[in-house]
Amino acid sequence: MRESIKDKVAIVGMGCTQFGERWDADVEDLIKEASLEALEDARVEIKDIQAGWVGTGRGSQLVATGPTSAIIASSALQTQNIPFTRVENLCASGQEAIRAAAFGVASKCYDLVLAIGVEKLKDTGFGGLGEQYPGKWEPLYGAFGTPPGRFAMAATAYFAKYGLSQEEGKRVLAEISVKSHYYGARNPKSHLKREITVEDAVNAPMIAWPLGLYDCCGVTDGASAAVIVPAEEAKNYRHDYVTIKGFAIATGTGWGKENEGYDFTYSAETEAGARMAYAEAGIKDPRKELDMVELHDCFSIAELFNTESLFLCEHGKFREEFTEKRAYYHDGEMPVNISGGLKSFGHPIGASGGREIYEIYKQIQGKAEEPSRQIKNVQLGLAHNQGGHPGRFVPGIAIIGAP
Amino acid sequence: MAGIVSYGVYIPIYRLSGESLNQVWGGATKGEKAIANVDEDSLTMGVEAARDCLKGIEKTSVDAVYFASTTPPYKEKQSASIMAAALDLREDIITADFTDSLRSGTIALKMALDAVKAGSAKKVLVVASDCRIPPPNSDFEPLLGDGAAAFLIGGDGAAVEVEGSYYLTSEFLDVWRLEYDKITRTWEDRFIREEGYVPYFQRAVSNLLKSHNLSPKDFAKAALYAADARTHRDMARRLGLDAKTQVQDPLFGKVGNTGTAFAPMTLVGALEEAKPGDRILLANYGDGADAHVLRVTEEIEKLKDSKSLTRNLESKLMLDNYGKYIKFRELMEFEHTPIIEPRTALPELWRHRKLYYRFHGVKCKKCGRVQVPVPKFCIYCQAEAEFLEEVPLSDKKGTLVTFSMDERAWVADPPNVLAAVALEGGGRFFSQMTDRDVNSLKVGMPMELTFRRIRDALGVHNYFWKCRPARV
Numbered sequence: 001m002r003e004s005i006k007d008k009v010a011i012v013g014m015g016c017t018q019f020g021e022r023w024d025a026d027v028e029d030l031i032k033e034a035s036l037e038a039l040e041d042a043r044v045e046i047k048d049i050q051a052g053w054v055g056t057g058r059g060s061q062l063v064a065t066g067p068t069s070a071i072i073a074s075s076a077l078q079t080q081n082i083p084f085t086r087v088e089n090l091c092a093s094g095q096e097a098i099r100a101a102a103f104g105v106a107s108k109c110y111d112l113v114l115a116i117g118v119e120k121l122k123d124t125g126f127g128g129l130g131e132q133y134p135g136k137w138e139p140l141y142g143a144f145g146t147p148p149g150r151f152a153m154a155a156t157a158y159f160a161k162y163g164l165s166q167e168e169g170k171r172v173l174a175e176i177s178v179k180s181h182y183y184g185a186r187n188p189k190s191h192l193k194r195e196i197t198v199e200d201a202v203n204a205p206m207i208a209w210p211l212g213l214y215d216c217c218g219v220t221d222g223a224s225a226a227v228i229v230p231a232e233e234a235k236n237y238r239h240d241y242v243t244i245k246g247f248a249i250a251t252g253t254g255w256g257k258e259n260e261g262y263d264f265t266y267s268a269e270t271e272a273g274a275r276m277a278y279a280e281a282g283i284k285d286p287r288k289e290l291d292m293v294e295l296h297d298c299f300s301i302a303e304l305f306n307t308e309s310l311f312l313c314e315h316g317k318f319r320e321e322f323t324e325k326r327a328y329y330h331d332g333e334m335p336v337n338i339s340g341g342l343k344s345f346g347h348p349i350g351a352s353g354g355r356e357i358y359e360i361y362k363q364i365q366g367k368a369e370e371p372s373r374q375i376k377n378v379q380l381g382l383a384h385n386q387g388g389h390p391g392r393f394v395p396g397i398a399i400i401g402a403p
Numbered sequence: 404m405a406g407i408v409s410y411g412v413y414i415p416i417y418r419l420s421g422e423s424l425n426q427v428w429g430g431a432t433k434g435e436k437a438i439a440n441v442d443e444d445s446l447t448m449g450v451e452a453a454r455d456c457l458k459g460i461e462k463t464s465v466d467a468v469y470f471a472s473t474t475p476p477y478k479e480k481q482s483a484s485i486m487a488a489a490l491d492l493r494e495d496i497i498t499a500d501f502t503d504s505l506r507s508g509t510i511a512l513k514m515a516l517d518a519v520k521a522g523s524a525k526k527v528l529v530v531a532s533d534c535r536i537p538p539p540n541s542d543f544e545p546l547l548g549d550g551a552a553a554f555l556i557g558g559d560g561a562a563v564e565v566e567g568s569y570y571l572t573s574e575f576l577d578v579w580r581l582e583y584d585k586i587t588r589t590w591e592d593r594f595i596r597e598e599g600y601v602p603y604f605q606r607a608v609s610n611l612l613k614s615h616n617l618s619p620k621d622f623a624k625a626a627l628y629a630a631d632a633r634t635h636r637d638m639a640r641r642l643g644l645d646a647k648t649q650v651q652d653p654l655f656g657k658v659g660n661t662g663t664a665f666a667p668m669t670l671v672g673a674l675e676e677a678k679p680g681d682r683i684l685l686a687n688y689g690d691g692a693d694a695h696v697l698r699v700t701e702e703i704e705k706l707k708d709s710k711s712l713t714r715n716l717e718s719k720l721m722l723d724n725y726g727k728y729i730k731f732r733e734l735m736e737f738e739h740t741p742i743i744e745p746r747t748a749l750p751e752l753w754r755h756r757k758l759y760y761r762f763h764g765v766k767c768k769k770c771g772r773v774q775v776p777v778p779k780f781c782i783y784c785q786a787e788a789e790f791l792e793e794v795p796l797s798d799k800k801g802t803l804v805t806f807s808m809d810e811r812a813w814v815a816d817p818p819n820v821l822a823a824v825a826l827e828g829g830g831r832f833f834s835q836m837t838d839r840d841v842n843s844l845k846v847g848m849p850m851e852l853t854f855r856r857i858r859d860a861l862g863v864h865n866y867f868w869k870c871r872p873a874r875v
Contacts, residue, residue, distance in 0.1 A: 124743030128811060140752055140759065142835045142857035142867050145809065145821045153821055154808030160805070160846040209808035209818065209841075255782040257833035258774060258822060264805045264823065391833075 001217025004280045007403065009102045010234035010241045013227035016358040019191040022221035027056075027120040028076035030223035030351075031317045035077055035116060038225035039187025042237050050110040055097030055117040055125050057349030057387075058129070067107055069167040072312050073116055076302055090387025091298065092249065093117065094224065097376040097397035099247050101228045111229060118223035119348030129217050129349075148208035148216050150389035151299040157264035158305065162316045166271040167202075167319075170210060172319045174201035174299035176213045179329065182298065184344020186370040190347040191220045215300040220346020224354030231403065240281070240365045245380065246281030246289025246399040248273040268310040269393035270386065277382070278311075287334050291378040292363055294356035296386035296395070305334060306384060310397075335375050338363075353385035357398060364402050405519040406561030406697070408526065409706060410455025410555040413448050413713035414840040415439045416874065419722045421545055427725045428540045432613075434656025436548035439534045439816045441731040441856040442837055445472040445483045447866065450489045450530035452551035452664075454798075456528065457490065460555060467492075468516055470579075471507035472532040473580075473661050475500055476856070476864050485531065485866060488760035489854045491795055493875055498760035502758035505578070505628075505689030505851070507531065508552070508667045513693070515556040516751040524755060526557045533662030536732050538586045546631055547587075547719055548659020550783045552667035562702040563674060563683070565695055569611035572691040575599040585734075596634060600688055601641070601684055608642055608684070615696050619643040623681035623699075626651045626669040628688045630660060645683075653656065657716060670697075672712050677703055718753045718874040720840055730815055742813055746858070747863040757793065762868045764830050765791035773830035797868060799826040801850040824870045825851045832861040838871040849873040 004371025017030050017264070025033070031054070039045060054073040070084035087096040096119030101115035121129070128146055159169035178198055184190040196214055204213035208387050227237075234241040250273030254263040283289045295310065297303035310335050313321045321327045328336040339345065339359040342352055360381035368374040381400035388396040410620070414437045421432030434687055441449060449470055457465070471482035471638030483498035501507040501514070508531030515527035537543035577595040579588050589595070602782070604627075612618060619625075625644050629635035639650045651673040653665070666687040673683050683697040722728055729735050753783035755776065757763040764775030770784040775796055779788060804823040812819035820836035836844075837855055849872045857865040 140747065140857065140865050140867060142814070142855070142865075142869060143821060143833055144835075145807075145819070146812050149809030149812055149819060149821050150806050152804045152809070153823065156807055156846065157805035206808075206810050206818075208810060208812075211807075253776075253782060255778060258776070258831050259782055260772070260825065260829070260831050261783075 001282070005102060005106055005247055006245050007231050007279060007283070007322065009105045010226055010231045010236050010243045011226050011357070011361060011400065012229050012237035012241045012403070013038045013040070013044070014361050015041060015225040016189055017356050018189055019220050019222035019348065019355070021122045022275070023122070025221065027072055027118055028127065028301050030075040030120060031116055031117050033071050034118070034223035035114060035344060038114070038227050039325045042227040044112065044227060044237070045400035046077050046079060048080060048112050049079055049114045050112055051104055052114040053087055053097040053100040053118065054083050054349040055087050055093035055095070055353065056119055057088060058119065089249065089394050089396070091134070091296070091347065091349050092353060092385045092387035092394050092396040093350040094181045094355070095383065095398055096249065097350070097354070098226055098228070098354060098398065099249065099356065101226070102244050102247065105228050105230055111233065115223060115228060115229050115351065115354065116223065116225045117350040117353050118150065119301070119350045120221050121219050121348055122221050129219070129230035138143055141391050145389070146208065147242045147298060147389060148211055151207040151301055152211045154264045154305060154390040155301040158301065159210070161263060161265050166361040171198060171204050172323060173215050173304065174198040175323055176300040176303050177201045180337055180341045180343030183330070183338050183373055184340025186199060186373045187340045187344065188369050189383060190344040191218045191341045192344045209303065210266045212298055217298050217342040218346030222346070222348035222351040222355065224351050224358055225348045226354055228359065229399060234403070241403065242361055242364050242400045243403045245401050246277040248280070249394065250276065250396045251394045252388065252392060254392045259391070262391055264390050266305050266315060267309040267386070267390070267393050267395065270306055270384065270395045273395045274310045277399050281399040283399070284309065286382070290334065290382050292335045292360060292375050292379055292381040293384065294339060294341070294359050294381065295384040296352070297337055297343050298347050303337065303341065310382070310384060312336070329375060340376060351385070353396060356383035357400060358387060360400055404515045404561065404564040405556065405558050406564035407554045408557040408561055409456050409460055409555040410581040410671050410674055411452045411454065411458070412668055412711045412715060413451035413455060413551045415443055415448060415549055416696045416718060416720050417722050417730050419720050419725070423722065423725045424545055434831065436502045436545065436659030436719070438728060438731065439549040440838060442869070444476050444856055445474045445532040445533070446476050446485060447854050447856055448534065448549065448551040449530040449553070449594065450486055452532065452553040453486065453490055453528060453530050454478060454738045455709065456553035456555055457732055458709065462490065462492055464526050465492050465496065465528050465555070467515070467518060467527040468529060469499050469501055469511040469529045470528065471501040471503060471511040473505060474534045475502055475662055485760065486758065489866065491736050491761045491797065494530060505662050506687050506693060508663045509685070509687040509693050509695070512554065512556070512747060513568060514571065519556055526555055528573070529556055531664045531667040533664050535662045536586045536734070542592070543589065545585060546655070546660045547663050550658055550661040550664050550705050552671050553665050554667065558661070559781070560679055560702055562700055562706055564698045564700060566698050567611065568693060569607050569614065570691070570693040571603055572606050572868065573599070573603055575603070575690070595685065600634065603692040604686060604688050605641060606637060606696040608686050611694040611696060613816055617696065621682055622649060622672040622684045623677065624651050625649055625684040626666060626673045627653070627686050628666040629653065631655065668712070672705065675710055675712055679703055688730045710824050713788070714875040720838070722786065740813060745858060745860040747860040747865055749863065752865070759867050761795065762797035764796045765792045768792055772821065773826065775830050775832055796826060796830060797852050798827060799852065800873065801826045801832065801870065803844070803846055803848045804831065805846060806836065806844055819850070820844070822850070822870050834868065834870045837869045838874070840872070844872070
């Protein structure tokens with residue numbers, strides 16, 4: 001790395017749509033809704049945007065995403081022939097858009113850019129994401145897996161490695177989901193707003209053994225957006241802006257499932273990305289220095305192993321830290337997913353990366369919509385946005401904080 | 404003398420009980436029958452029987468593969484060629500499908516023996532397999548089962564010598580399928596028995612015995628084709644065989660009438676119990692009849708350990724209900740899904756044919772690690788592709804590293820079980836698990852590999868390997 005991005009660019013406005021089954025909105029409606037909130041927040045107008053990036057995950061595989069070039073964004077906002085680019089990196093596409101936008105500003109080519117993340121999943125006619133590789137892996141290879149099927153392999157492996165019985169393991173995962181639903185119920189923009197109990201989660205219908213219904217995030221529509229400017233100009237827009245402290249995308253080798261060195265109980269890619277991002281941000285002890293973490297909990301087991309892989313706890317010690325020391329609640333030592341996480345927001349692929357950063361941005365500004373969810377004195381937060389599945393991850397990690 | 408050098412057999416793991424038929428259609432069917440899994444067909448079952456047959460045999464010694472079945476997966480496109488690839492045999496061999504007749508297996512046997520005698524082939528693999536679909540709620544339905552048998556025919560070291568054969572052909576029409584028929588058609592059973600089966604079968608056997616100066620009591624065992632148990636008992640009596648000692652159990656009520664594979668499977672059953680010097684009568688029926696005098700040699704002792712038929716019979720899972728069977732054989736129209744249709748890319752299949760059919764992985768000559776599928780660089784030490792040496796992996800045993808059971812995957816038989824399997828000698832296969840009892844899966848359990856039909860797309864039957872809990 002030639003130079004750290006630390007404090008070079010600032011976020012001065014953010015937007016996030018209502019997440020949910022948005023029967024009322026197509027992909028352009030979602031883009032417009034998030035972008036206008038972000039622009040208004042930054043007190044700028046569409047004509048002020050010099051360049052834009054839009055992250056969306058599903059590409060042309062599902063008709064519901066519509067045209068998949070960045071024209072979905074320029075068309076929705078009627079920007080007039082400015083550079084707009086679509087980026088894609090599986091479920092990390094949202095953070096990729098912000099990363100690309102930040103580099104655009106850091107390169108000194110632009111003064112004000114817009115990063116958008118969006119996904120319209122609920123026009124397909126079925127739950128879940130469908131199968132992703134209709135050409136190659138499926139139907140030829142046969143080991144096609146839905147996301148729950150793939151993440152459940154991590155749960156089986158984690159339980160076996162750390163000696164948790166099926167009941168014990170399910171209970172730890174249930175408590176993660178109970179936490180997410182609790183905070184989601186206190187977040188107006190979340191998709192799922194009903195609190196649940198451990199019993200609800202443990203006894204829920206099986207989706208992919210050992211993961212039940214409440215171990216899986218929702219299938220949701222949504223969008224998020226961020227206005228990014230050079231850090232030295234940020235105060236012209238607002239006093240409570242945030243700056244980027246570190247960025248990492250650790251694109252894995254893709255061969256973990258076939259690699260005898262990988263045991264499915266952690267994310268080697270997240271560990272590598274975390275090391276990069278912590279180095280860039282100058283963080284030595286993340287658990288002490290970070291005030292909050294929004295991590296990619298597409299499944300309860302993902303929250304468990306990503307907490308460990310971000311070095312917020314030792315491998316195999318999650319249960320102790322979480323259920324015994326209660327470290328990961330809003331008033332705990334290391335608040336994790338106090339937004340309600342993907343669990344209660346659902347996971348519109350491209351939208352989640354920006355949505356996580358939106359939460360940290362608002363928390364730093366002291367603007368969590370529900371006071372009960374506000375974490376005290378947030379200065380530094382980490383957003384972890386993960387594409388892929390155990391053995392084949394591409395996680396994005398962004399560290400943002402008060403200047 | 405030319406004969407059988409080795410034999411193998413395969414019975415699919417699923418059984419459908421007579422009770423589950425009675426629940427749907429009424430009646431008092433007893434016992435059970437073997438049913439191919441949703442990812443099996445005559446070709447994959449044939450591969451299983453052939454793999455059993457070729458255990459301990461040098462694969463490069465096989466000069467020809469004859470596949471006999473009335474249910475080959477393609478009407479145009481040879482199955483034996485796919486089988487030869489799945490068995491990882493040489494490419495400079497002859498492959499042929501023998502089809503359309505329930506006697507295809509014993510006809511192929513004759514062709515194989517003749518090739519060996521003529522010296523045009525040293526070893527010929529003959530595989531008989533069938534997966535016929537009876538009309539639901541018919542007399543046929545409780546009878547037909549699925550299975551396969553295989554014989555390696557050779558000149559030297561035969562465990563069973565074929566001393567003589569007698570063949571009859573007949574245009575008699577009794578069981579048939581038209582070009583687009585999915586289920587079998589037939590005529591009144593009395594007519595078939597009295598005008599077709601009994602006269603032709605008896606004639607073949609008596610002419611054979613006459614020409615060899617043998618009488619029924621000269622045989623230790625008889626492996627006889629018959630459409631059902633009653634006809635089978637009746638034929639044994641007509642031939643003057645002692646039902647208790649001389650007649651090999653045809654496995655009605657356990658496996659069922661497996662069509663082309665029926666007489667060959669019954670012969671395997673007889674061979675599993677045979678002693679050197681035993682004489683065995685094999686007789687088959689369909690478009691005529693044929694009968695054979697077989698003589699067991701000392702070499703049979705070397706094949707004694709296999710007991711594949713016994714093991715296959717014991718290793719079973721009961722199908723939950725008739726509905727599952729209907730789904731396996733696609734006998735009803737089911738809900739259409741809005742999910743995108745999978746597509747096959749034939750160039751992809753061809754590029755990686757050594758993976759898909761032969762299940763070759765690679766071993767890195769720099770770090771020694773085994774990898775499958777084949778990466779562009781070593782996934783352990785990033786060595787260039789030139790250091791990656793091809794290695795066959797389909798015969799490897801393994802252990803289960805981790806798994807999940809996906810209830811929501813778009814598969815015909817949920818849950819879709821995903822598995823990571825550590826292969827003996829290195830390598831890890833990320834795969835779909837089949838033939839599994841979902842209540843007994845455990846990390847660390849022994850696994851093995853099996854060649855299966857993955858999913859049809861764009862009219863292409865896609866075959867690849869899966870893992871399954873080790874049978875027996």
